[in-house]
Amino acid sequence: MPRRQMHMTGAAAAPLRDALRDLRGELDVPEGFPAAVLEEAERAAREPRLPAEDATHLPFLTIDPPDSVDLDQAMHLERRPGGGYRVHYAIADVAAFVVPGGAVDTEAHRRVTTLYFPDEKVPLHPAVLSEGAASLLPDHTAPALVWRHDLDGEGRVEATEVRRALVRSRAKLDYTGVQHALDAGTAEEPLALLREVGQLREALEVERGGVSLNVPEQEITRRDGGFELAYRAPLPVDGWNAQVSLLTGMAAAGLMLAAGTGILRTLPMAPDGAVGRLRRAAKALGIEWPHHVPYAELVRSLDPRRPRHAAFLQECTALLRGAGYTVFRNGAAPDPAVHAAVAAPYTHCTAPLRRLADRYAGELCLAFSAGQEPPEWALAALDALPRQMADGTRLANTVERECVDLVEAALLKDRVGEVFDATVIDVKEREPLVGTVHLEDPAVVGRVESADGAALPLGERIRVRLTQADPGHAKILFAPA
Structure with a gap:
C-alpha cells in the first residue's frame, strides 16, 4: 500500500486544533502537571539515585522516530568469542527518579500511559524526566536497567541477566536512516548485527508459532504549522528492532515465572x-x-x-483483541500464561517512560535476577496494575481513534460530494451494508454505508462518494458511488 500524504495549511488546521482541545476536555485528559509534581521532578532530575556500576564504555545507540525525545531503549550488539551474539539492551531507569508514593508516582498512577495527540503529547512523567534526565538521549549519561542476553548462533537465549548501571548513548538513529544504511551495506557493527540477530529471532518466532502483523498504519504528522495523514508500511528494521524488545519481554516473563511472582501481558487463543x-x-x-x-x-x-x-x-x-495484564503470586502461574501472538510468556518492560506497568516489571526482574526479594513498594502496587493499565489502554486507544477521525474530517471537510477510488477492507458480518474503505489518495480509512441494499464487496475496489466530514461534529462517511 503506497504511502501518500495530504497537507493541510495552518489556517485550515485552526478548527482542528479547536476540536482536539475539545476532545481532551471530553476525555478529561490532564492539561498539565500539578506544581508539587513539577517541583519533585525537578529535584529528582538534579539528584537521582545513581547505580554503582558504570557501563558507559558500551557504545549504545537508539532507534526511534526522528522527533522522539522520550527514549526508553538503547542497544548494543556484538559477536561472542567462539560464536553467537551478546545483546545489551538498556531501559530507562524511571525508578531512579521516582519516590514510591511521592507526587510524581501518584500522578503517574493517575495517568498510566503517555497520550499522543497531533498537536501535543500528554506525557506520563514531567518532561524534565521523560525528555531529559531519565531519557537515553545521545551523549547524556543516565541510569538504566541493562539487560544482557547471550545468544547462540541460531539466536536462542543461552543466558540472560539484568542489572542497574550508568549508560551513555552514542547515537540517536531513525528507522528510515538505519534501513537505508543496512540496505546500502554501509552499516558497521554493531548496527549491522541488528539485521542478523533480528532475522534469527524472526525465524525462531516462526518456529514457535508466533506472528507479527505488518499492517500499514495511518500516521498523523505535523508540518509547517499544519497536519498530514500518511500511510506507513513497516520497514524490515521495524521488525528487527521489535524482536529485541520481544526478546527482553520474554526473558522478563521467564524470570518472573521462575520466581513465582510477577505481571504478564497475556492474550488468550482466538476462539x-x-x-x-x-x-x-x-x-x-x-x-x-x-x-x-x-x-x-x-x-x-x-x-x-x-x-x-x-x-x-x-x-x-481482530485476533489480537482481548490482551490484558495478569498478576500472579506465590508460584501460582496464571492460565493462560502465554501471549497468543508471541506464542510464549511475555511482559511489557521496555517502555517505562511511557507506560506505568513497565517500571514494576523491571523492578521485579532486577530483584529476581540478583536472587533477592523485590522491594515492598513494587509488590504492593501489583494487584491494582491490571485495572489501571486496562483503563489507560482504553483511553489511549480512544485518543488514537478519535484523533485520526478528526484529522480525516478536517482534511476532507471541503470535499463533501467528491468521488474517490477505494478498497473495501472490512464488512460487518451481521450488517453487510456497513463496512470500512481504504482510500489510497488521500490517506484515509473511513466508514461506508450502502443505501441501495447491495452488500459491500469485501476486498473489491469501488468508487465511493464522501457524504459527510465535519471535524468536531461528524466523522467522515462514504457511500458507494
Whole structure:
C-alpha cells in the first residue's frame, strides 16, 4: 500500500486544533502537571539515585522516530568469542527518579500511559524526566536497567541477566536512516548485527508459532504549522528492532515465572469462530488459504503493499483483541500464561517512560535476577496494575481513534460530494451494508454505508462518494458511488 500524504495549511488546521482541545476536555485528559509534581521532578532530575556500576564504555545507540525525545531503549550488539551474539539492551531507569508514593508516582498512577495527540503529547512523567534526565538521549549519561542476553548462533537465549548501571548513548538513529544504511551495506557493527540477530529471532518466532502483523498504519504528522495523514508500511528494521524488545519481554516473563511472582501481558487463543470468520474473509478477498497451512504461516506470506493482502491483515487484528495484564503470586502461574501472538510468556518492560506497568516489571526482574526479594513498594502496587493499565489502554486507544477521525474530517471537510477510488477492507458480518474503505489518495480509512441494499464487496475496489466530514461534529462517511 503506497504511502501518500495530504497537507493541510495552518489556517485550515485552526478548527482542528479547536476540536482536539475539545476532545481532551471530553476525555478529561490532564492539561498539565500539578506544581508539587513539577517541583519533585525537578529535584529528582538534579539528584537521582545513581547505580554503582558504570557501563558507559558500551557504545549504545537508539532507534526511534526522528522527533522522539522520550527514549526508553538503547542497544548494543556484538559477536561472542567462539560464536553467537551478546545483546545489551538498556531501559530507562524511571525508578531512579521516582519516590514510591511521592507526587510524581501518584500522578503517574493517575495517568498510566503517555497520550499522543497531533498537536501535543500528554506525557506520563514531567518532561524534565521523560525528555531529559531519565531519557537515553545521545551523549547524556543516565541510569538504566541493562539487560544482557547471550545468544547462540541460531539466536536462542543461552543466558540472560539484568542489572542497574550508568549508560551513555552514542547515537540517536531513525528507522528510515538505519534501513537505508543496512540496505546500502554501509552499516558497521554493531548496527549491522541488528539485521542478523533480528532475522534469527524472526525465524525462531516462526518456529514457535508466533506472528507479527505488518499492517500499514495511518500516521498523523505535523508540518509547517499544519497536519498530514500518511500511510506507513513497516520497514524490515521495524521488525528487527521489535524482536529485541520481544526478546527482553520474554526473558522478563521467564524470570518472573521462575520466581513465582510477577505481571504478564497475556492474550488468550482466538476462539474457533474468529478463525472461521478469517477464513471466510480470505475466500472473499481471493486469498488462498489451504486447510493444512497454519494462520501464522499464511500471515507471513502476505504483502501489505497489495490492497487485498492489506485488507486481510486488517481483518487479522481482530485476533489480537482481548490482551490484558495478569498478576500472579506465590508460584501460582496464571492460565493462560502465554501471549497468543508471541506464542510464549511475555511482559511489557521496555517502555517505562511511557507506560506505568513497565517500571514494576523491571523492578521485579532486577530483584529476581540478583536472587533477592523485590522491594515492598513494587509488590504492593501489583494487584491494582491490571485495572489501571486496562483503563489507560482504553483511553489511549480512544485518543488514537478519535484523533485520526478528526484529522480525516478536517482534511476532507471541503470535499463533501467528491468521488474517490477505494478498497473495501472490512464488512460487518451481521450488517453487510456497513463496512470500512481504504482510500489510497488521500490517506484515509473511513466508514461506508450502502443505501441501495447491495452488500459491500469485501476486498473489491469501488468508487465511493464522501457524504459527510465535519471535524468536531461528524466523522467522515462514504457511500458507494
